[in-house]
Amino acid sequence: MKNLIQFIIKFHYVFLFIFLQFVSIWMVVTYNVKQRKGFIDSSNAISGFFYETYSSVSDYFSLHEINNQLSTENAALRDSLIYSYYSMDKTVDTNVVRQFIHISCKVINNSTNRKYNFITLNKGSLHGIGKDMAVISPSGVAGIIVGVSSHYSVAISLLNENFRLSSKLKKTGQFGSVVWKESGYDKALLIDIPSHVSINKGDTIVTSGFSAIFPEGIIVGTIDSFDKKTSESFYEIEINLSTDFTNLSSVYVIVNKFHAEQIKLEKEFENE
């Protein structure tokens, strides 16, 4: 017994190392499994505060470009308003119910160079943001909210190996999934498109709207190159993302008011 205690005292340093390493690896493993649950993430208050202060300074340097981006988008939105259409009769359709609401947010932290990238936004549950909501940039899909605190939220970026998005070819409506495999900040892969469909370079990929997270028809990107192996029944397609993740600044979180309803209905049949 005395020897044992002496042994422990002599090598306390190695034991402490093993213990701390064990704790770290436990964190890594837990974190990898429960990534979508956003364990301790940067939505917590301290790091949120630092990131917000930092971005309030750094934003000045990109004001010009962002203004251009926003005004282009404003113009496009004005185009789609009722008053911009010439109409013969002024009847308003009261049967239309609003399904999607946009909440405009600012990106206060974002990465593109890791295997698992995340985006931190400056609004949280107080502003009506919840888990599993879509995040889009003015030019296309950006991510999905995975964690919220009262003032901040964290989204899993499209540039994350755990990200998977149900999408379709705009032209033919054939649907597949967009995934990202460390393929660079401007590229992603489109999988599960059967090889009998005819596709061309430059074809547009949009969201399918199946997931109850993204509305249908939001642009994801365009086909950059594709490859058909004779033995495989699916294409290997590389796409150019339409969102510029290196310059993500103002984004919209999309709230689907029917989300809960769709999920509940689908759950009922999943168990059968």
Place this chain on the structure above:
Amino acid sequence: MNNGFVRYSLMFVFLVLIQVLFLNNIELGGSINPFLYILFILILPFETPSWMLLVLGFFLGFSIDIFVNTLGIHTSASVFAAFVRPMVLSLIIPRDGYESGTLPRISFYGLPWFIRYSFSIVFAHHLFYFFMEAFTFSGFFNTFGKVLYSFAFTIALVFVGQLFVTKKK
């Protein structure tokens, strides 16, 4: 001791903030970040007990992890670096040993000594970090390439930092 405590605490906060606010936004060659924060482990005095090194390493890595959403990866890498440090120190011990009152810097033990010291610890840290991040040995050379790239940048920054310390003295 008290004065030193305050100084090292400030250094800790400073290095963590530099790392998460600036260095993490530097993207050279697509996926390369320098990890200057590990400098904290390098500059601690010789007298620091080994258990304290490990604990400090743990909190250092954990602070970085919280900011970059990679819970555990930086933590385990910097604990590893802290674990390696006493061994490296005893392997490269100068003929007269380490005198009390000196610090692990170029100005005290010269350039060749500091090169061996910083290269081994930074390399150990980077190697551990990138393999922890990949969590696999497949794509070994790809990961190893990242280690070397990032290593070169970190070392460059560590030496730039040494210039400042030496000047002040």
